Amino acid sequence: MVSATPLVVLGEVRTCLLPSAAALTRAEAGELLALMPGRAVRWRERPGTLGVSPVTAVGVDCDLPLGDRSARIVGTVATNASLTGGRVLQSSAHTRILRAQERRRQTWSHYISRKGVAEVITRIPERETAGNGFAEGYLAGPPRAEHLDLASISERLLTRVRADPQLDQNPPVQAGTTRLRWAARIGGSAGPAASLHMDDDTVRSVRLILRDESDIAAAQRFCEDLAAHDWLLTVLADALDEADRFPLHTRERMDILAPALEHLAGLWMPGAHTPPALRALWKEFQNEPGFNKQWTTLVGRLRDNIAVATLYMLRHNVAVSEW
Known part of the structure; x- marks a missing residue:
């Protein structure tokens, strides 16, 4: 038997633009995300489309950093892919870290029956110390081999x-x-709470405190939703920076800005796909770092740049083919 409440839940979300000229329809998305034969793809139509693949499992037998040492874990990592708005592709991996009742490795049939659960089979400190240690060790930086x-x-x-x-x-x-890397602990009345750290230009870390174990699935979806919107902010900011390398009224500049406005601006819906239990966390991110304010500013800059270039074209009778 294993303790039901995890010491910590660790996860990672990768977000990118789907490599397709057109956004995928529901049928096309279903075909893309059908990772397992006979398993249905979950789908939401409103307020924006969201397709989620079946969950698959990856076996792990490795170490997990814990302060100045490591602990051995054995189990599985749950993975799935999702597609938002037919455009934003994500892959997600997470596992619940539990303390094993027996400090010896079981047969694989013991672990493979539970997707996304890994057991610590070495001696570790009490729950609070171990949970904090695993969370910080995981978020500290690139893992060793x-x-x-x-x-x-x-x-x-x-x-x-x-x-x-x-x-x-x-x-x-x-x-x-x-x-986006995330670590969630069960904190009872201390949750729900979340903090976001920008590690570098492309890596973010999120620390979560949840009220109880039933919120873990909601935490994963919140992190995927957060990762998608952070990616949108990053892409628009990068597009504006790249466009600034070219003169204001050039075709090269417009070839960067116009597609970003056309294909990405309508995808901004923070919290739309976050379960109600954790939707209130978005209020904090609206205040600090101010997601909506930054998005409004970026989209405004995109539209202003395009409007100025269009006005220039009209005033100087520049043909579209020359632009």
């Missing part, structure tokens, strides 16, 4: 989906991939 590597697991799934033959590999916007 012997450590749990959710980044590689998530990247393999993303690469698999992006290489699907039905995708034409011709996205309308040039955009990179971002990573």
Whole structure:
């Protein structure tokens, strides 16, 4: 038997633009995300489309950093892919870290029957110390070769989906991939709470406190929703920076800005796909770092740049073909 309440839940979300010239329809998205034969793809139509693949499991037998040492874990990592608005592709990997009742490795049948659960089979401190230690160890930086590597697991799934033959590999916007790593602990009355840290240009870390174990699935979806909107902010900011390399009224500049406005502006719906239990967390992110304010500013700059270039074209009788 294993304690039902996890010490910590660790996850990773990778977000990118689907490599397709057109947004996928529901039928096309269902075909893309059908990772397991006979398992249905979950679908939401309102307020914006969201397709979620069946959950698959990846076996792990590795170490997890814990302060100045490591603990051995054995179990599985749950993975899935999702598509938002027919455009934003994500791969997600997470696992619940539980203390094993017996400090010895079981047969694989013991672990594979539970997707997304890994047991610690070495001696560790009490719950609070171990949970905090695992969370901080995981979020501290790149894992060593012997450590749990959710980044590689998530990247393999993303690469698999992006290489699907039905995708034409011709996205309308040039955009990179971002990573969001997250760690969630059960805090009872202390939750729900979340903090976001921008580690670098493409990597973010989120620390979550949940009220109880039933909120774990909602935490994963919240992190995926947060990752998608952080990616949108990153892509628009990068597009504006790239466009600034060219003169104001050039075709090169408009070839960057116009597709970003056309294909991405309508995808901004923070909290729309976050379960009600954790939707209130978005209020904090609206205040700090001010997601909506930043998005409104970026979209305003895009529209202003396009409007100025259009006015220039009209005043100087520049043909569209010359632009």
